[in-house]
Amino acid sequence: MAIPIGINILVAIAVFVIGKWIARKITDIIVVLLNKVKGMDETLVRFLENIIYYILMMVVVLTALSKLGVETTSFFAILGAAGLAIGLALKDSLGNFASGVMLIMFKPFKLGDFVTVAGVSGTVKEISIFSSVIITGDNQKMIVPNGAITSGTIVNVNANPTRRVDLLVGIGYDDDIKKTKDVLTNILESDDRIIHNKGLTVAVSELADSSVNFVVRAWVNTPDYWAVKFDLTEQVKLRFDKEGISIPYPQQDVHHHNQA
Template sequence: MENIKDWFTDNQGLLLNHLISLVTALLILWLGTKLARYLANACKNILIKKSIDAAVASFVSSLIHAVVVAAVIIAALSHVGIQTATFVAILGAAGLAIGLSLQGSLSNFASGILITIFRPFKAGDFIEAGGVAGVVKEIQIFSTVLTTPDNKYVVVPNAQVTGSPITNYSRHDIRRLDLVVGVSYEADLQKTESVLRDILSKHELVLQDKDFTVGVAALADSSVNFNVRSWVNTADYWTVFYDLNKTIKMELERNDIAIPFPQMDVHLHSEKS
């Protein structure tokens, strides 16, 4: 017992220094966790205010929180005299190994961040990306969810979306509708053009404040092809597309303008012996 008392008496200064270091380390941990939580929440609020997807904002804030907490733990351990160099090296090696094994997922995550920042499309847009065409239902951290016109649920990795051309059919309020109409070589071209222009001018969904185009585009093998181009509201595109095809055929037939189709003439020759 006396030996213990003597040891405490002889090492009071050392014990006091260790106690102060321990209290300081605990204080660093407490303040550090508070700081990590504050930074994570602040980052999340900033991202949400900038219209970044909530899932991405939450993930980024969690990542910031984890990084700050790890740095605080290393600082606290270092303050109490624990050598952290080896610990940091182990963490670095582990991080490198994890990064290499999850490089595909990290690429998808980075692509998801780019999508939410630059916003080439949003939920509800009809797009074609990554070889898939459909309506965007959700932009997730690692993938984008599309619903195809035949109601298929398709999950496309974000890296595949950003790694290919993105066509957003819903981005603008109006679109140009292009049709190719072929008539026979015997048809009256002036009359055909007049009929086509009359169809466009009378259609209620064709935008009349935008110039439409009707002109001979090609002298094909079996037909004279007209380009018929008009402007419509994006929401009316397919309605006008189907309706114009039907109306054009009916009006051309009513005006005795033939629509040719591929055919082959076979000539038989008889030879006298």
């Protein structure tokens, strides 16, 4: 009776040792292939490496137990039930994990990009498996779950090398439209940060209730966007004051009548 039991134990040990070696080799091969994928994140590779290895080891352990005569069907049933329970309990975390994998693989944004995601605007500081860290303009650290990011609209300000600056400028109905267009065009042409070969737009867009509105559009390199927008706004006010062009603003006249 001892001989068959001893043989089964030796076979189980052999299955475990050889299976562990095979599991490690398979995992290493998969890791090598993952590392060859362009843009694959190191954090994701390490996470997948651990998952793959432990799944393979689970198969090895169950196979070794079966060589000892242990009924493994019940183990699979228990593991299945446990996996279902864990999945239900961690469904939000698993959703964030899946979203993190998508962010790392498809890269809608990268570290250093200025984005608006899940109602938060700021610079991307970190992209991890379950959440991303956004640093706002006033230096607040916002930790945003990846599920919230992928379930909404992602605005990546730095995705393209150039951006268009749009201004809406209003003048009074008594002001000279042609003169105003010349002044606005001169302001744009005087700024070296503006990409002139992409075209400039200065046009009347609306005859509003109290003003004639102009659209002013120019293309700039993305890093220069806010500086150019602020400077153009300031220059418009300064030049309009110098040229005697009015900028209407809401006013209300109150008439008081004395009645005897």
